[in-house]
Amino acid sequence: MLWSRIERWLARNAPDSHSRLNPPADPAALRQAERQTGRPLPEGLAAWWSAVDGITPAQPAGGETPFRLFPYRCDPYPLAEALERRNLYLHSLRDTVPPPLADAMEEWLTRCGRDRAGTYYSRDAAPLWLPQWLPVGGDGMGGGLFVDLRAGDQYGCVVRHGTTSHDPEPSWPSIEALLAQVLHRLEELGGTSD
Template identity: 75%
Template sequence: MRLLTRNAPACHARLNPPADPAALRRAEQETGRPLPEGLAAWWRAADGVSPTRPTVGETPFRLFPYGCDPYPVAEALTRRKQYLRSLRDTVPPPLADALEGWLARCGQDRAGTYYPHDATPLWLPQWLPVAGDGLGGGLFVDLRAGDQYGCVVRHGTMSHGPKPSWPDIETLLAHVADTLEELGGDGDHRR
């Protein structure tokens, strides 16, 4: 947090206070999976950032790569529900059972397994969005079991990355720290 305070004070000012432990328990209950320790530690330090409203022509500094800001726990859960509801709402009723079967099958795959050749779905129940770009895309953590449990994947409005961008939140945060170190004293650089 010191790097953020020193090198990106405007972003540091947007950090929310630590998440309520009850919110972390709710996230585990709703996803049916334990949170990766790095993600839980991040949320215990700061419950995401408050939204920013840039002025015309301004590009706000985003804390995470790909123009993303970390979500508070409640926002992550809300986004997850929206993605799942949108997926289910767009499937024709005769295909609903097939979709549920597909979701169940994919939910049993190992974390880090993606489906670039399948037309659907856009979201699995074991994926938890952790950051957004303000345009419908962002980053999610894969909570399925396996050696890539907790990996961080980029997603857009129509698809997700073919592989994880980072093996875990800790590696993503180390990348952010390196970026902040490179900024030096001017925290208003654009990426």
């Protein structure tokens, strides 16, 4: 798996980052995530969290910018934090909609939830969050990356989001493609993973 090569690279070339890796996620937590989202986790995402349950964020020291493992200056989330953030985004959305519009918003979210993964809504008011989106990494400022768990040929694609919107299309077709880019970027920095 790509993750094991990334982990070896970190152990050899970035021991501080390697020391912040969390142990594997509990299989029961993975099943709980599927129950909460109402969708199966993509195989690659489940395998990745089964290998490492995210990373403990770096604390900036002396004005230094901490190293972030994922693109867009994101750190991988532990599964529990991914679920917490998903719930926070969903609650924030529902808490900010005026009561007269609540039913219309729920209908809209239900309609969007039936769309194929990778479908986004440039002509509609962009949702802050769909129930089928699961965050996988964050930039510490409200933005990050999510996996689209809706059905379709782009099921499991990874999308970048900000504090008020998301990219108009997926950045990677899968978590495996994201990890491949991470490994490529690390190897360009130098050092080895073998």
